[in-house]
Amino acid sequence: MHADTEIKFRDSAAKALLDPQLRANFRRAMDGLIFKRKAQFPNPRDLEDLRDLSTAIRSRSLLNLPALLEQFETQATKNGIQVHWAETCDQANELILGILRSKGAKTLVKGKSMVSEEMHLNAFLEEHGIEALESDLGEYIIQLDGETPSHIIMPAIHKNKNQIARQFSQKIKDAKYTEDVDELTAMARKVLRQKFLDADAGLSGVNFAVAETGTLCLVENEGNGRMSTHVPPIHIAVMGLEKVVATLEDVAPLYAILTRSATGQAVSTYFNLITAPRGAGEKDGPQEMHLVILDNGRSRIYADPQLQATLRCIRCGACMNHCPVYTRVGGHAYEAVYPGPIGKILTPQTEGVGVRHDLIHGSSLCGACGEVCPVKIPIPEILVRLRREATHEDVGSQVNGKGTGRTATEDWAWRLWALANKRPALYRVITWFATRFGNALPAGAPLIKDWTRTRTKPVPARRSLSERVRAKGVPHV
Amino acid sequence: MNAVFEAFKTRAEAVSAEVHRFKTREEGLTFILGFLKDAGVSDAPECGAVWAAGTFIDGAAKDDLKVKVPGICFDITQAASAASKVGISQLDWAISATGTLVQDASAVDKRLVSTLPPIHMAVIGTERILADMGSVLEKLRPEQLNYISFITGPSRTADIERVLTIGVHGPERLIIVVVDELQQVTA
Known part of the structure; x- marks a missing residue:
């Protein structure tokens, strides 16, 4: 099994x-x-109003998802973004590897992206000789230890500062041991700043994609999202196919409820609306912008009217x-x-x-x-x-x-249950045994121990109901 | 306008930005130059200031400014921004409800000077402060603008034990210079 x-x-x-x-x-x-x-949310009414509005926007976006995705692709392409579709994580990884190889890129610096975690992109790129470096402070901390995020917003929240202090002093070159959070942050900044300036390509996630304008919206606090999207010469964005909304007007309430629900901030430090790569005559900024849209099972979820609500998630x-x-x-x-x-x-x-x-x-x-x-x-x-x-x-x-x-065990249990309930004689035999000897069964006995390990073992009555009724002389039993 | 400005100032300062208001462009310019001198901006390595184009600075005698504060650079590159102490740029809108600045950052140099140096000075006209995000979004045409930045306070993180830390990847100081008499064109 x-x-x-x-x-x-x-x-x-x-x-x-x-x-x-x-x-x-x-x-x-x-x-x-x-x-x-x-x-x-000091006023619960305001919270409920905003939840209603946000739910309506996300539901409506999903209702029109296929059309919105097409509109988004057309508009984004017109803006100069190269749009790629990936049904599986493997395809998405290959696409990104292809983009990087075609430009001879050896290093990728990454802003926070849960979709790239879903793809296990870092491991895939390392296998193919490309360095993928996380730049979000939390993501950087866990990458140093080869861990995965323990929270989607605060990836390193399982560690305390003493653990991070030890880790930095061992893994960052010339780093001294300190438990001062400002100093730890400054160490990471120094390492990552140089990586940003040297990187061949930058990667970011996407919080909302606006179909009408072909714009990618990116919410962040550190500034690494901004840097990932305009310091290196190539910008690659990755997103799940559910992220699209119809208009910029849809974004304002979603953004308002996202930052408040996530970190309790009224707004994030940075909110970037990215519509196109480097313009004509510009000396810096990404020459190329790519967007990889990942399915990875989302279409199947989308096909079910009840389960579709899963894709409303922001x-x-x-x-x-x-x-x-x-x-x-x-x-x-x-x-x-x-x-x-x-x-x-x-x-x-x-x-x-x-x-x-x-x-x-x-x-x-x-x-x-x-x-x-x-x-x-x-x-x-x-x-x-x-x-x-x-x-x-x-x-x-x-x-x-x-x-x-x-499982076979569960199937057999139900079969026996049905058998006993269909045959009164058998039922009586079982209840007779259960009432006389059921209490003698140790709590750790096989089959019942999974139940009793966190619960008190039920104590059977001394006589079954039918026995008691019969003893009272109630007719017709 | 005063009430809107005061609301903006309160919210911006709540997220660790510094806000200064001046009546005229000249006063604003004097403040900025004084700040740059105090911050130790000079033509020594890693001590420069990068100043992105905008109506506030475009009419000024840039050569005179360079004489007053050596180290100011108007020809912006990524390398120059990364090696500078201060970045100065003009913002297009502000939001009083959240203390947010909004910039048409289609020109890459505007993004570089507001991201790479440890101090960002943001210049904005008082009349450009609007009530909320919705009012700003109505005025923006993202299909015509390559990159729009919303900036609320200096760069921050709380990734280590949720301890607030200012200045991670972006600037550790955001100094907002609000000027009453500043003509700005719509972004």
Whole structure:
């Protein structure tokens, strides 16, 4: 059965729970983010209005997605952006490698992009002899240790400054040991500034793509996004195909709710609207601009009217910040590019509901994620839907890996259940044994230990209901 | 206009920008030159100032300025910007609700001087301060502008333990010079 290959969220979560430092790092950071977001919305009515508007904009954009993508491509091409389409991550990686090789580029400096994480672009480029360097401070910190982001907005939030201080003193040339955050940041700035000036190409993500004008919108605080998009001679942007909206007017509310939900800022330090490469007569700026639009399973999600809501996501991370599970186990326990609640519905849909069955069930369905989501993605409802999809092959369902999460043990359990419930004599025998000896069963017995490890073992009644009714002499039983 | 300016100043200072207002262009220019001298701008290596084109500076006697403060450079390249202490550029709009500056940065030199040097001085006319982002977006035509920058305060990060740190990749100081008598053309 597939169960052997399943990635065990339960095991990695249990391991994470044993690390008090990790738990403290996440608890502190998430509490801070929750507080800052709340401070941005003093009036709950305003928050709800903005959520309604943002949800409407994202839903409408998805409704018209194929037409908007075509319009966007036409307009962007007219602006001088070279648009490429990739169905899979492999194709997207090959496309980027092709662009870099055609220009003889050896170094790529990167602004933050979760889609490039999805593609595992850095590892792919290194294999092909191209240096890919992260420039977002958090991404740079985790790249030094060969780690993946533990949060989509704050990739290095699992580390504290002492850990980063040790890491910098060991891995950055001529660096001294310091726990001063300003000094640590200055060290990274110095290394990365030179890399920016020397880089052959820059890469960025995309927060919104405007169909009407062919514009890419980029939200950031550090300035590395600006540098990635206009310091090196080539700019490559990558985005998931769901990012497009119709007009610039659509962007303002989405931007307003994105920064408030993500970091509790009214606006980010920088917001860049990028429409074209270097103009005629310019001495600097990118000579070429490329955009790679990635599908990677999104079309399949798009085809399902309920699951389509997954694609409304604007990647703010608020669902993680408010998730009682994420806050305790951290991002790495999910063993997925997108951790937390949004990852729990996105990853099983792209990788398969059977192989990522663990994630679908790694939720208490408390509903916090759905309550804070700026675009009202019904994450708990989608989790429940995916739980069914994982064990059933429903007619018309296009869910990736539907029915493959079924196990022989579970099937047998239900078969026995049905058998007992269809035969009164057998049922009576089983309840007789359960009422007399059920309590003698140790909590750690096979089959029930998965249930009892976090719950009190239920104590069966001393007599079954039918026995008691019969003892009372009720007729017709 | 005063109320709009005051709102802008309050919001901009809340995100660590420094805001100065002057009545005339001459006063603004005197302030900038004084600031450059105090900041130690000179023709020594790594001590220059790069000044991007704009209506504020275009009419000025640039050679005189270079005599007053050696190290000012009007011929902008990436290398010159990267080696400078101060970058000066003119902004097109501002947003009072958030303390944001908006720039048609189609000309690459405008992006370079506002990104690479550790100090960015931003010049803007008082009448260019609008209420909110929507009002600015209405005036912008991104299909005609290669690159539009919204800038709110100096470069920042909170990637290490959520501790706020100013000056990561972009400038560590943003000095906004608001001038009442400054004619600007629509971006």
